[in-house]
Amino acid sequence: MLNFSGEALSYGRTTVLSDVDFTLRPGERVVLLGRSGAGKSTLLNAAYARMAESFPDIALIPQEHGLVPQLSVFHNVYMGRLDAHGAAYNLANLVWPFRAERRAIAPVLETVGLDGFARATVETLSGGQKQRTALARAIHRGGRVLIGDEPVSAVDERHAAALIDELGRRFGTILLALHDVALARRIATRLVGIRAGRIFFDRPTADVSDGDIHDLYRA
Amino acid sequence: MTSTVPERRRRLGRVGTALVFVVLAAMLLPFADFRLGGHDPWAELQRMASGLLSPDFSSIEALGWAAVLTVTFAMCGVALGASAGFALAPFYRFVPVRNFCIAVRSIHELFWAILLMQITGLSATTGILAIAIPYAGIFAKVLAEYLDEGDPRPAAAMPPRADLISVHFFARLPLARREFRTYLLYRLECGLRSSAVLGFVGLPTLGFSLDTFFKQGMYGAVAAVLIIYYVLIGTMRLWMRRPLVPVYLTAAILVMAAMPNPPMAPGALARFLTHDILPAPLRSGDPGDPGTWAHFGDWLWTLLAGQALPGLAATLIVAQLALVLAGLVALLGFPLTVPPVAGRLGAALGHVALVIARSTPEYMLAYIALQIFGPSMLPAVLALGLHNGAIIAHLLGRQSAHLHQNLRPDASRGIVLYAYELLPRIYGSFLALCLYRWEIIVRESAIIGLLGIPTLGFYVDRAIQEIRIDRAVVLLIVTMLATVAIDWLSRKTRAAIAPKDLRQGAAAA
DSSP states (O other), X not given: OEEEEEEEEEETTEEEEEEEEXXXXXXXXXXXXOSTTSSHHHHHHHHHHHHHHHOSSEEEEOTTTTOOTTSBHHHHHHGGGGGGSOHHHHHHHHHSOOHHHHHHHHHHHXXXXXXXXXXXXXXXXXXHHHHHHHHHHHXXXXXXXXXXXXXXXXXXXXXXXXXXXXXXXXXXXXXXXXXXXXXXXXXXXXXXXXXXTEEEEEEEGGGOOHHHHHHHHXX | OOOHHHHHHXXXXXXXXXXXXXXXXXXXXXXXXXXXXXXXXXXXXHHHHHHHHSOOOTTHHHHHHHHHHHHHHHHHHHHHHHHHHHHHGGGTTSHHHHHHHHHHHTSOHHHHHHHHHHHHOSSHHHHHHHHHHHHHHHHHHHHHHHHHHSOSHHHHTSOTTOOHHHHIIIIIHHHHHHHHHHHHHHHHHHHHHHHHHHGGGTOSSHHHHHHHHHHTTOHHHHHHHHHHHHHHHHTHHHHOOGGGHHHHHHHHHHHHHHSOOOOOOTTHHHHIIXXXXXXXXXXXXXXXXXXXHHHHHHHHHHHIIIIIHHHHHHHHHHHHHXXXXXXXXXXXXXXXXXXXXXXXXXXXXXXXXXXXXXXXXXXXXXXXXXXXXXXXXXXXXXXXXXXXXXXXXXHHHHHXXXXXXXXXXXXXXXXXXXXXXXXXXXXXXXXXXXXXXXXXXXXXXXXXGGGTSSSHHHHHHHHHHTTOHHHHHHHHHHHHHHHHHHHHHHHHHHHHHSOHHHHHHHHHO
C-alpha cells in the first residue's frame, strides 16, 4: 500500500527524517513510537500525502484535529464524507441539515461518547470532546485505511482503550502515532520506533522488548 | 527576498521615513495654489456659523426621504458589492482576477457614477453600481486576506477528493465568518458616506440636499442635513440588526425599483462601449491607414501633456500636503482622546471632534471648506488632512487604550506621558497607518477635482461635460495607474519599516 525506501522526509523546509525505509501492507496495524519531535508526525503526513493519491478512501485524524470551530459537531463529522456528494447537496446540508444525514451521524456520535452534542459548536467543547469529534469524523468517513496522529491523547485512559479498539474494528489497515506504549501494544501488529531522525526499530509487536522501548525513549 | 530599496529605507529608519515625507511636502508647498478666494471668508463664515447654530428642519419631509434614499443606495450597493466580492475572493490569488479587482477599486465611486450616468442616466442603477463596483474589488481583497489568515488545517483534513466548492464553504469560509461580518458592518458605514456623497453628482441622496441648500445660502437647512446625516451614521449600530437585514434589504430593493428611470436612448450601453469610449481619431478614421494612428498619437500626446500631466501633478501636490497634514492631525488629535493625557472631559470632547471629522466624507468637508476659502488647493488639503488624520487618530486611540491600562502605576500624566510613554510605543503603527492612507488620499485628491480644483478629477469632469468620454477614460486610466503605483510604493515602504520580527513573520506566512 505504501512504500518508502531510502527517502528523506521534511517538515516545511527542514529535513526531519533521513534514509527512511518503511512499508505498510494491507491489514497491518502499525503504531509509531518515539519522543516528541522525533518525526512521527512528519512520517504520518508523508504517508497520508502519498496514499491519498492511490487510496482516496483514506481517513485521517490529524494532530490538532483540523476541526472548524465555528461549525457544529454534526457538520464537522459530516465533513468526513464531503466527497460522497456533490457541492449542491453539501451546501444545502450546510444551511439546513438533512434528516438522513442526522440519522447517519447519530450512532457515530454515540460510539465516541458525544451523544446529544450534534448541535453544539465545536468551539464550545472541551479538549477531549473536540478530539472525540475528530474521531467521529474519521469513523463516519470509514474506508480501508486510517492514519491518526495521537488520536486519543486528550481522552482518559479507560475511554482511550475503548476508542482505540473501536478504530481497530472499523478500519482494515491502520497507521497511528501514540505516546502510550500499553495502548500501542494493545492495537499494533507492528511497532516502529523513531529516534534522532531515523527509524530505530521496525518489528512485529511481540518482538519488541521493554528494553527496546527503554532505549527508544532514553535521553 | 531582499531588494535595495528596503535596505536603504531601513538605514533611513522610521523617523527618517517621516522626514522624507515632510521635506517633500515642504518642497511642494511653493507650487501649491493656496490663494484665498476673492471674497471675504470671515463674513461668509459668520453667516454659516449662525445658520449652523440654528438648524432649520422646515423641509424635514424631503430630508427624511433623502435620508431613506441614502440608506437604500448604500444597502443595495454594499449588498451587491459584497456578493460579487464574496464570489471573487476564492479566486483572488489568480493574477487576472486580482488585477481586475485592483483596477475597479482604484476608481472612486464618484468617478464610477459620472461614467455610469452616460449609460444608465440619473437612476437607481447608476447609484447602486457606482457603490457596488469599487466595493466588489475591496471586498474581494479583504475577504481573500481573511481566508488566507484562517487556519489551513481543517481544509487539509478534508477527504482527498472532496470538491473545492464544498471545502471552501465547509472548511474555509466559516473560519472567516466573524471577521467578515464585522467588516461588512464597517463597509456599510462607508457605504452610507459614499451614498451621501453621490448626491453631489445629482443622485437624490443627502449630498444633493446639502449641495442645494448651500447654493441657496440656506445654512440652517444645511445644518439640518448634517445633523440627520450624523444621526444616521451614529445610530447605525443600533438599527442595523442581523435579523432585520432581510427586511431592510427587501424594502431597499422595493424603493429602488419604484425610482423613476430617466429616458435613455435605446442602446446606450452599446453606444458607450463601441463608440463613446473609443478615442476620437480611431472612431472616425480607418484603422488600416497609418495617418489614423498618427492622429491618435497626437491626440494622446495633447491629452497627456495638456491635461493628464498637470492634473497628476496637482493631484500629487494635494495628496502629499494632505498626507503630512493628516499625520500632524493624528499626532495632535490622538492624545486628545486618551484620558490620562487630556483628562476625562477633554478625552470625551476629543472623541466627539474625531467622530465628526472622520464620519463626514472628505468630499463633503472639502465642499464646505471650498465655500469658506474659495477654490484653491487649500480646502482640498484641509479636508483630506482633517478627515484622514481623524481616522488615523481614532485607530491609534483604540490601540493605546490597551497601552495606558498596562502602564506602570507611577507613570506620569499629560504631555510627558504622551511624549515618553505613548508616542514611542505607537509611532510604528502611526507610520504604517499613514502609509496605508497614502493611497486612499491620492485617490481622494483626484476626485476632489470635481469641485473645481485642477486635480485629475477636474479634467475628467470637464471631458464628460464636453461629452468626450474617450478623454475621460484615458484620464481615469492615468488616475488608476497613479493609485496603483502609490499603493505599491506604500506597501514597499511599510514592509521596510516593519519591525524585523514582524517582517520575518510575514515572510514565513
